[in-house]
Amino acid sequence: MHATDLHLEPNEASDLCRVLSPDELARHGWDRAFVTVLDETTAEDALALLVHSVGAALDEGWSARRIHADAGLSAGKTEDAEACAARDGYVYLLGSQFGKKAGPLSAKRSWIARVAEQSIAGDGPVSMEIVRFRFGLHRAVNDALADVDLLPVGRLGRQAYVEATIARGQLKAKSWDGTVRATDHPINIEAAEFRANGNLLLGLRYPVTADGHPVLVELENVGELFDDPDAVPRCGNVWILGDAGSVEAPVGLRALDTRGDDVFDAVVGDLDASGKSATVLADHPEGARADSEHIRFELPPEAGGVVGSKVVHHFGDVRRVEGVAVDDEGHAHYVIDEEGHVALRTLVFE
DSSP states (O other), X not given: OXXXXXXXXXXXXXXXXXXXXXXXXXXXXXXXXXXXEESSSOXXXXXXXXXXXXXXXXXXXXXXXXXXXXXXXXXXSOOOEEEEEEETTEEEEEEOSOBOTTOOBOGGGOEEEEEEXXXXXXXXXXXXXXXXXXXXXXXXXXXXXXXXOBOOOOHHHIIIIXXXXXXXXXXXXXXXXXXXXXXXOOOEEEEEEEOTTSOEEEEEEEOOBTTSOOEXXXXXXXXXHHHOTTOXXXXXXXXXXXXXXXXXXXXXXXXXXXXXXXXXXXXXXXXXXXXXXXXXXXXOGGGGOOOOEEEEEEOOSSSSEEEOEEEEEEOTTOOOEEEEEEOXXXXXXXXXXXXXXXXEXXXXXX
């Protein structure tokens, strides 16, 4: 496993996705390029490009650059980027849809954005489109999960995330008042990747099933959300990774990657970081037990259900694995949050 320190500020990196065509890479003298997102800032300042020089060893030749975008009237109105994915010439970013560890849910975290993929490699301006959901995706995911037996929301989580958000919407007469309902689960999206059919597969870190298995939900109308200002998110298939996690050590999704088909690489791990007064762990202390693992699974054409997975790599004591991308040679790259810096690690399969 090769490790490379990336000098990025702020230091909370999340997710990883491959970008740029072979021709575009060659023009810049690169052989690999990935995007990651930084969650302690607004969407327009959340993108970072990680590139590797042609001919360099995998533990050398890496550099990182911040990408600053113009978000127009939406500038400054978003936070907590947690997932990224690329398709059809765009790089997409997604907010967590969650809240701070003590709640409540935050409308500033309820959004999706995109930039033109080709624009991130140059020195010119990068324009960003942002769609603010105002809990519309929270609503769509909760509706899709209505028939899934989920880990119950604990008393503290119910108060901090659900009841406090509802009360805030009513007190301040928010436009989204009524979108969050008393029976809802707070959702924390930390992974996203496109299926072959164009649906965006959302990986939930929380909630998980009552048996501790991770859950994925398909967002069906990504393009429509950007084309029609009146469009609302529409979610369909729900998938459960039935052999990952357990009641004793539940796991959620941390990262997703695919090479264009319906075979996915994923990172799964704990439900929240321990030692940071997370409300989720106060209700469910078992949610801190799971180690991080790189797994692989395939989705069939059927309409949702339980699928199996296989373990590719176990990370041992390394817990904050935030992103995975598998290159054309089959080597797995991971972005990892470590104390005071962000690390890119490469697992070389001989």
